[in-house]
Amino acid sequence: MAPQGEPILEVRDLVKHFPLTQGIVLKRQIGAIKAVDGVSFDLHRGETLGVVGESGCGKSTLAKLLMALEQPTSGTVRVAGRDLGSARGAELKGIRRNIQMVMQDPYTSLNPRMTVGDIVGEPYEIHSEVAPKGDRRKKVQELLEVVGLNPDHINRYPHQFSGGQRQRIGIARGLALQPEIIVCDEPVSALDVSIQAQVINLLERLQNEFNLAYIFIAHDLSVVRHISDRVAVMYLGKIVEIGKDTEIYDRPSHPYTQALLSAVPVPDPEGREHRERIILQGDPPSPANPPSGCRFRTRCWKAQEICAEQEPLLQIRPGTDHESACHFAEAHDVVHVS
């Protein structure tokens, strides 16, 4: 799955600030939550970019920006060369068709009063050019079959399905418009362990079948590693490190990535006494008032004066083979026990 040619998704300096206001009648802006603060990356056809980070780091806001559900404060998102920000009307509708989403919680993201057929077929109401009215039922049944559900269950309601099956319904809905990009926001975290593997396998199979590109947002780092070609690590609205999965997992060079990876419990009790553990102190600072310079410096054991003064840019650092945003970036394997 080597990424080739033009990227299908180009994100440049994407910024989203949510205003904090004071006063009821005359709302004055007193600050802003800097949810996403300068994010850039490319995504190629058939590729999976994993996005990891703690809650509040801006992963989900990023997903909403990519879906044009939120207007960015600045920066651009280009889908197949077309700018999402400046598009209006029919053009915007066309772009949106190409980028769809699978939500986290299959219990709340499906309308309980609609049948499965209506849920999966609803995208056709808006984009009627994809499937003429007479064809829709057949199309929906095909989709149900593709995601491994019984096509005869088209008239059932969501509550008649288990969590894993509901997530399949959500995936079928995402596939309905034959998009090239699917944004998966924590698609398996609400599912039971034995069901997670089934859904991950389904996502991988669909990717091969339809050459889909995934943005895979998750906090489970082992799942992200399994499915991703490249991984971006976010901290307080910024990407602090991005690279191929092996680069991130075997040679992480940003201290935050190292801490994050070392915090993941390894499902093997062998040698657990000798495992390296970097335990970060405290919680991430508020995105309304991020630290100056490097945002991670308040929890970083390598922090020096320069970290407070100068913001480290996301670039390839000496001695490392992928981009990271740390003045003192240094590859250090924390996952493998020696």
Next chain:
Amino acid sequence: MNRPAGAVDTHLSPSLFSGSLGTEPLLAVDNLHVEFTTRQGVARAVNGVSYSLDAGETLAVLGESGSGKSVTAQAIMGILDMPPARIPKGEIRFRGTDLLKLSESARSQIRGQQIAMVFQDALSALNPVFTVGWQIAEMFRVHRGMGRKAAYAKAIELMERVRIPAAKQRVNDYPHQFSGGMRQRIMIAMSIALDPEILIADEPTTALDVTVQAQIMELLAELQRESNMAMILITHDLGVVADVADKIAVMYAGRIVENAPVHDVYKNPAHPYAKGLLESIPRVDLKGQELYAIKGLPPNLLDMPTGCAFHPRCPYKQDECVTEVPPLHQISGTRSSACHYWREVLDGTAG
């Protein structure tokens, strides 16, 4: 495939399970059954669970939602709503006395003082309209009869013990003013307030980020070392279990299917369900390949499969599995598996 000749099942009575023979363990759950009466019928949430725990030990109870792991814990704590719940059979012995036979007032003496619990979702477990200091101090006021001032001082002390920064200033804050990790620390402070001998942690880190999870698990381990507390850790995270547990009880459909020291299970599971769970973990060397997935769905408690509850999903299934409930076969002194074909599972043959 037939069962190997001479396979005599050492079919132990559950009471023999309780750790070292002769001495009574700190806590022994013995053949516990819990059922819920619902409008659709009786849901048998726990069907004969037995496990034991000694001081300083960590037992991990592993299972999916609906496997009965939390219900067992709630039965130990005595916080099940009865009705609809009912305990038709079984014993929960704490230092030799059966908790289920005690009066409610006697139980509330044990609850919190001897056996305490940390819940999964700290935001809904804490009362939003009282300050955290008030809620921690309540433990001392109710159980120890302390005055308001003394109890508050104790609360601050505890908040420092669970490493909440600036405890003195934050004692009068409300739960919503704390982050998720800090709220979980407050829950832990409340649970260890009266120096319990057993701490039951029901998915204590499931709602938290990995970095915070590492902090909380480290805190729990430290508290355990300090006071030689026994811990029951209920979780579905195979990574957390591998990190902290001494022994594991794997639950499926209200039964324990495998009971073993932690190293044994991860090296060589003896039940197909435990094996399936371990194999479905994404592994580095198998990247790009399909993940092993246990097929099918967890069973419906109202309509349990006959015989072994795992048989519709099991790669080792034989005719016998459909008709006969497998007993908990003793494999070694510390290990048991509820599978007719545990030998084959252990060998890794067939499947």
